[in-house]
């Protein structure tokens with residue numbers, strides 16, 4: 230194409246070039262050529278998937294406020310230990326510790342309130358966004374990503390539930406849901422379906438819970454040495470088991486809650502603050518095109534104040 | 539050598555490529571008398587499009603305080619200085635546009651920007667990523683005019699002490715400067731709606747668009763090593779929805795629609811039949827004006843200028859139509875412009891783009907491609923209370939009686 234033929238009006242230039250060279254690639258072509266002709270069934274079996282589903286949903290229950298609908302009871306912890314025994318020794322030991330530390334509901338309710346409740350102002354945050362690097366301005370998109378996962382599998386945050394979508398209980402319930410589907414699809418012999426749900430579990434763990442569970446568990450252990458610390462250990466054991474089996478490599482969140490407010494890589498040390506108003510800037514006048522307002526009432530007053538002293 | 543017709547300058551202007559107009563042109567109107575600089579638009583855009591690493595400095599929508607605010611620093615002042623004298627003879631612009639400043643013959647394909655020959659012959663500057671983008675709110679609320687004294691009175695329409703807020707997005711220019719400068723022809727205008735996009739597959743990070751967009755709305759992303767710009771929220775507008783910064787605008791200052799050239803403009807009367815609102819505002823009423831038309835790109839965001847700022851300053855920003863625009867705008871207050879009043883009430887009252895509107899029995903009605911998408915009264919019902927009231931045996935005087 231010669232330069233003089235170019236018109237700024239038209240489809241994307243990359244596609245225009247393709248047309249002229251006779252190429253007609255589409256997304257489908259890409260998929261056909263890249264796709265592995267004999268996809269391998271992901272590791273696991275229906276029974277293990279079912280145990281895993283049970284563990285995830287019992288963990289969600291265990292981290293809920295212990296009253297009425299939430300919280301674990303004696304029967305639940307027995308089920309917890311049985312399910313864990315089918316998976317892995319470390320997970321089983323962690324589940325047994327939960328069973329050992331089960332106290333009565335009133336006692337657990339008190340502990341829960343001091344750890345997660347608004348009663349004492351959130352000692353440990355159960356929300357993913359708290360642990361992510363960067364300011365809220367850029368981390369909120371993770372909420373959309375999480376809700377996207379829920380939507381893709383036809384579920385949503387219940388209207389009566391008071392939490393945001395990144396709450397640990399929702400993430401655990403979502404994983405339970407995926408494992409349950411995994412079990413059903415394996416029984417039905419639906420290999421394609423199994424691949425889809427396991428892929429989703431993989432991506433979700435890698436992009437979400439797998440990144441921050443260890444910080445969350447660490448925070449609980451730092452503030453509790455009873456039942457909830459045991460639940461946190463079980464959560465960590467289960468997710469670590471998943472990471473090993475599914476061969477995942479989640480990018481861990483930073484190990485402190487220090488927030489990078491602005492990208493220092495690009496803006497240098499000044500990138501720490503917002504810098505939007507230029508208030509913290511030195512030598513602004515040197516910048517080319519600076520407004521250089523000669524009649525800045527603010528600075529004049531400050532100057533007068535100094536003179537008076 | 540004349541190249542393309544620019545109706546905003548009432549003459550042929552130079553541009554590297556042939557004139558070709560889209561089927562319809564994405565367009566906007568912002569009423570500057572209503573912007574409160576809440577920056578809701580800025581954040582709506584930021585959280586939608588520019589929240590990734592490498593986009594920290596990007597505000598595809600920004601709102602700056604005029605005359606002293608500018609993001610990037612001094613963007614308009616620096617380009618204007620490069621362009622030299624800017625004279626108008628009536629409606630005709632006699633100065634140079636950014637593509638004319640250096641007397642390049644754009645008719646000669648030899649002069650078209652190519653990979654080997656990046657064109658330096660366009661007025662403007664390359665913003666420095668370290669410094670120029672660093673202070674998006676510089677000059678915020680800085681006043682111009684007289685000193686603030688106890689005895690200053692605001693008697694006239696033009697205030698002795700003034701500033702105003704200028705929200706800015708990409709203008710999806712008819713003669714897009716970004717596209718005109720790109721040496722690898724990676725920037726294009728969609729034929730269906732005139733939205734200007736950078737093809738990320740083709741962009742080779744030459745960054746010339748950062749320089750040749752005088753509005754500085756094509757911006758380099760160092761993490762992705764490509765330039766990026768406002769996409770006009772085309773995934774929304776394709777469905778008839780107004781872009782994010784329009785839908786969220788608290789001041790209801792924004793109207794999204796499509797505009798025609800003066801020759802093809804809709805000249806019907808909204809008091810009688812559905813009329814294109816952008817054509818009505820820009821061509822019929824001439825109350826909304828392009829920003830820095832003298833750059834020569836035929837930008838497609840139109841502004842009702844703020845009536846409190848001095849006309850000579852506003853003429854530099856919006857061209858010679860400012861006084862006439864004021865006259866028409868003020869006539870609304872006297873009840874002489876019911877259709878205009880209705881349209882200004884209608885905008886912001888619907889999340890849809892408005893392709894036609896009309897006045898129907900004291901109400902302004904908006905349509906998107908024939909479907910009714912908004913209906914508001916032209917005059918809000920008001921009740922007036924007594925100015926003096928008796929409460930608990932005391933006489934109470936009310937300042938606000940409506």
Ligand code: SF4
Nearest residue numbers: 573576577579787789
């Ligand atoms: S949201 Fe509307 S009123 Fe607020 S700053 Fe933006 S344009 Fe102005």
Ligand code: SF4
Nearest residue numbers: 708709711715716751
């Ligand atoms: S405002 Fe700038 S980026 Fe947008 S179309 Fe015009 S020249 Fe291109």
